[in-house]
Amino acid sequence: MKKKFLFTCGDINGIGPEISLKLFNQLLKKKYTDHYIFICPLNVFEYYQKLLKIKLEYKVISNVTESEQNIINLIALNNSELNIGKPTKSSGKTAYQSLITSIKILKAKTADAVITSPVSKHAFELAGIYYPGQTEILANECNSKNYMMMFLSRKMNAALATIHIPVKDVSKSLSVNLIKVKIQILLQTLKKDLGIDKPKIAVLGLNPHAGEKGRIGNEERDKIIPALKSFGENVSGPFVPDAFFANHLYKNFDAVLGMYHDQLLIPFKMMNFNNGINFTAGLPIIRTSPDHGTAFDIAGKGIADYKSLLAAFRYAKIISTNRSKIER
Structure with missing residues (x-):
């Protein structure tokens, strides 16, 4: 065509x-x-x-x-x-x-x-x-207003909850509603644009060790986990970021949602520097x-x-x- x-x-x-x-x-x-x-x-x-x-x-x-x-x-x-x-x-x-x-x-x-x-x-x-x-x-x-920065490759698809903002502003920019909206955009993009009927999404935590149940930050407990409850078993998390990539768990999912720019772009570019691409979803x-x-x-x-x-x-x-x- x-x-x-x-x-x-x-x-x-x-x-x-x-x-x-x-x-x-x-x-x-x-x-x-x-x-x-x-x-x-x-x-x-x-x-x-x-x-x-x-x-x-x-x-x-x-x-x-x-x-x-x-x-x-x-x-x-x-x-x-x-x-x-x-x-x-x-x-x-x-x-x-x-x-x-x-x-x-x-x-x-x-x-x-x-x-x-x-x-x-x-x-x-x-x-x-x-x-x-x-x-x-x-x-x-x-x-x-509802759009998302994504990065696509054969090895891993990745998406960002926040984009070009200072790291110090990431926590206050996150909310239950924001994360729900981003997951919904990601689900629709995987289905409509990439042709994946039943997409599986992994959601990363924000803090070291994904917060350790509030010991190292409350964002997972107060924002990420409540947002995930709105979706079925095909949306999982929050995962501990370093262990998630070290154990190659991204291979089990159609896309990974990260909380801030470098959290995902460092592993993504290490895997795909010459063949990964940027896609504006939504x-x-x-x-x-x-x-x-x-x-x-x-x-x-x-x-x-x-x-x-x-x-x-x-x-x-x-x-x-x-x-x-x-x-x-």
């Missing part, structure tokens, strides 16, 4: 354009029926073609309805100054415009999904754009992203690995296909 996939350029001074062109080069060789639509300044696209010595057939389009298969369809943003390896006001503005353009297209239902390249929060700030990350921009533009549109940053330190050197972007594309196809089955 023919589908249309959007790709944002991310921060043009990072590795986003490079890994995008490397991925396009591989996809076009496969002769799939999908349409690939890249939202990027023309000067940036041409610069990276020369840098990588990749000659991609492309055409500039003004509307997604003009897109074709077996070429790159370029929605050309205004030319933007390149300063490879450094976040700038210009790169922040361009990354934001690329993302917003993709969201408008998806909300109009003229494309199936967007695969976003990494952005720099510092560059966003230089451009006067104040969001913790792309996830929050997507949620705001979609008017979605949105009416589909967005996936590679699970790494802008990598300014290697930008412009032609050595960036595109495998995580490839994985993000593959998951976008899986999720869009599963949603299409439900909508038919």
